[in-house]
Amino acid sequence: MTFSAGLRLTLTRGEFDALATIIRARLGIALAWEKASFVVGRLETYLLGKGIRSFQEYAEALESDSTGLLxxxxxxxxxxxxxYFNREREHFDFFRNRALPEIVERAKAERDPYVRVWCAASSTGEEPYMLAMLLHDFFGQDYRRWDVGVLATDISDSALKTATRGQYDEEQIAALPPAFRARYFLPLPGARFEVRPEIRKDVLFRRLNLMSSAFRFKRLFDVIFCRNVMIYFDEVTRADLVRRLCTVLRPSGYLIVGHAEPLTQLERSGQGIPLQTVQTSVHRRRP
Ligand SMILES: C[S@@+](CC[C@H](N)C(=O)[O-])C[C@H]1O[C@@H](n2cnc3c(N)ncnc32)[C@H](O)[C@@H]1O
Incomplete structure (x- = not known):
């Protein structure tokens, strides 16, 4: 059996299996054969635009692409x-009201005014900029006395480009408190808004595939946001990712995931995940 959406490229079972194997191994996404027409629909025009004439040629191009762009x-x-800005707002409330005061206590006790947050599937930038605004707001006048940084990573170059530009439509900032809109954005023509430079400079955007084996960072993170990306992963991939995220999370630090992807089952499964649930989709690394 073969699948074709626009009747210009066909996908054989063999090609689908080759592609599904790459997608599972490199993106963590498990696709069953029932998804064949979805795959054709999503990729056909893109592949033809790139001059790729078959799914076999595409699978080979993916295998040999060392840049990660494909x-x-x-x-x-x-x-x-x-x-969008302030999506799943309870997480940002938790960050502001619970995580940050605890970080301040820890930093004072250790005489180490260092705060690091990782936004691990940052998409077009709304989530990491939101975190940077909350850090600014929380520390106020003292902000410059702290060594604060937000690392924002994603696999998608186009998402990262939009993020770095830091310009958004009204719709994307609609859920923000009015005070934040006024304080942290510059109005642009055409009802668009640009994140102010003092916020942008504290967010470092980098391409990173969460499926790549080990994470290497100079220091541990106080908080990791990894939201609405694990939803695509199966249990094994999710467990493996959570375990690796825990290796770069400070003891007593927080891992915050999307509302639709709680880790409570994983914690109970006895798979050596060093986390405990604090509230829905907020997990703390055991000290
Ligand atoms: C739905 S967005 C989530 C954005 C944001 N975290 C939120 O919750 O609003 C999912 C993001 O995960 C990214 N992504 C998908 N697979 C990934 C992977 N293997 N490594 C890193 N990022 C990935 C996508 O490019 C996309 O930007």
Whole structure:
């Protein structure tokens, strides 16, 4: 059996299996054969635009692409970059009201005024900029006395480009408190808004595939946001990712995931996940 959406490219079972194997191994996304028409629909025009004439040729191109760019473009097509400022607001309230005061206590006790937050699937930037605004707001006048940084990573180059530009439509900032809109954005023509430079400079954007084996960072993170990306992963991939995230999370630090992807089952499964649930989708690394 073969699948074709626009009747210009066909996908054989063998080609689908080859592609599904790459997608599973490199993106963590498990696709069953029932998804064949979805795959064709999402990729056909893109592949033809790139001059790729068959799914076999595409699978070979993915295998030999050492830049990671093709993989990011594939992720753009089979998953979503959907996000907006203040999405799942309870997490930002938790960050502001519970995590940050605890970080201050820890930093004072250790005489180490260092705060690091990792936003691990940052898409077009709304989530990491939100975190940077909360840090600014929380520390106020003292902000410059602290060594504060937000690392924002994503697999998608196009999402990262939009993020770095830091310009958004009214719709994307609609859920922000009015005070934040006024304080942290510059109005642009055409009802668009640009994140102010003092916020942008504290967010470092980098391409990173969460499926790559080990994470290497100079210091541990106080808080990791990894939201609405694990939803695509199966249990094994999710467990492996959570375990690796814990290796770069400070003891007593927080891992915050999307509302639709709680880790409570994983914690109970006895798979050596050093986390405990604090509230829905907020998990603390055991001290
Ligand atoms: C739905 S967005 C989530 C954005 C934001 N975290 C939120 O919750 O609003 C999912 C993001 O995950 C990224 N992504 C998908 N697979 C990834 C992977 N293997 N490594 C890193 N990022 C990935 C996508 O490019 C996309 O930008």
């Amino acid at each position: 993989l990011g473009e594939l992720a753009d097509r089979i998953s979503t970059n959907y996000t």
